[in-house]
Amino acid sequence: MLIEKYKDQIEKTLGKYPDRRSAVMPMLYLAQQEYGHITPEAMAEVAEICEMSVTQVRSLVGFYTMYYEKPKGKYLIQVCTDLPCALRGAEQFFEALKDYLGVEEGEVTPDGLFSIEQVMCLAACDKAPVMQINFSYCEGLDIDKAKAIIDDLRAGKSYTPAYRWRAAEHAHAGRKQGGKSKAEPEA
Numbered sequence: 001m002l003i004e005k006y007k008d009q010i011e012k013t014l015g016k017y018p019d020r021r022s023a024v025m026p027m028l029y030l031a032q033q034e035y036g037h038i039t040p041e042a043m044a045e046v047a048e049i050c051e052m053s054v055t056q057v058r059s060l061v062g063f064y065t066m067y068y069e070k071p072k073g074k075y076l077i078q079v080c081t082d083l084p085c086a087l088r089g090a091e092q093f094f095e096a097l098k099d100y101l102g103v104e105e106g107e108v109t110p111d112g113l114f115s116i117e118q119v120m121c122l123a124a125c126d127k128a129p130v131m132q133i134n135f136s137y138c139e140g141l142d143i144d145k146a147k148a149i150i151d152d153l154r155a156g157k158s159y160t161p162a163y164r165w166r167a168a169e170h171a172h173a174g175r176k177q178g179g180k181s182k183a184e185p186e187a
């Protein structure tokens with residue numbers, strides 16, 4: 001249970017907001033981090049913590065593409081293939097990376113480590129090809145650099161600083177502005 005395992009963190013987060021319901025998004029991130037995706041049980045937990053109905057929580061999960069109702073790999077790779085990046089070879093980059101991982105878009109590698117998907121603009125057009133791994137930016141790539149990052153992650157290393165990672169907290173801003181999965185239907 002989130003409330004037992006993360007009691008202090010949850011109370012600290014709730015304390016930042018005048019209304020418990022306002023903490024629903026960080027609570028959903030916490031649930032996703034803990035369970036890998038947002039399960040029905042996780043929605044019920046978050047609803048209880050935030051004193052909302054499960055239906056309200058489910059509607060948020062369904063609306064925001066940053067929340068996943070199906071399992072993803074431990075590392076979710078999101079490659080921008082929007083126009084400015086496409087002009088710099090992002091589509092070919094995406095196909096090559098997909099081939100290297102041996103999965104189709106949305107699938108999980110057999111070791112459970114990787115999923116890959118295309119997204120729209122990540123607000124780093126001048127550094128294409130660009131991808132995010134679990135919301136951390138990785139910019140100025142080519143396929144050899146990307147393969148090296150995959151190999152590092154497979155070997156249990158956290159990241160490769162030479163490839164200009166940016167901290168996740170900075171990445172979130174761009175993700176909210178753009179970053180909609182191309183697999184998602186337009187609203």
Ligand code: FES
Nearest residue numbers: 080085122124125
């Ligand atoms: S088009 Fe790819 S980051 Fe903007």
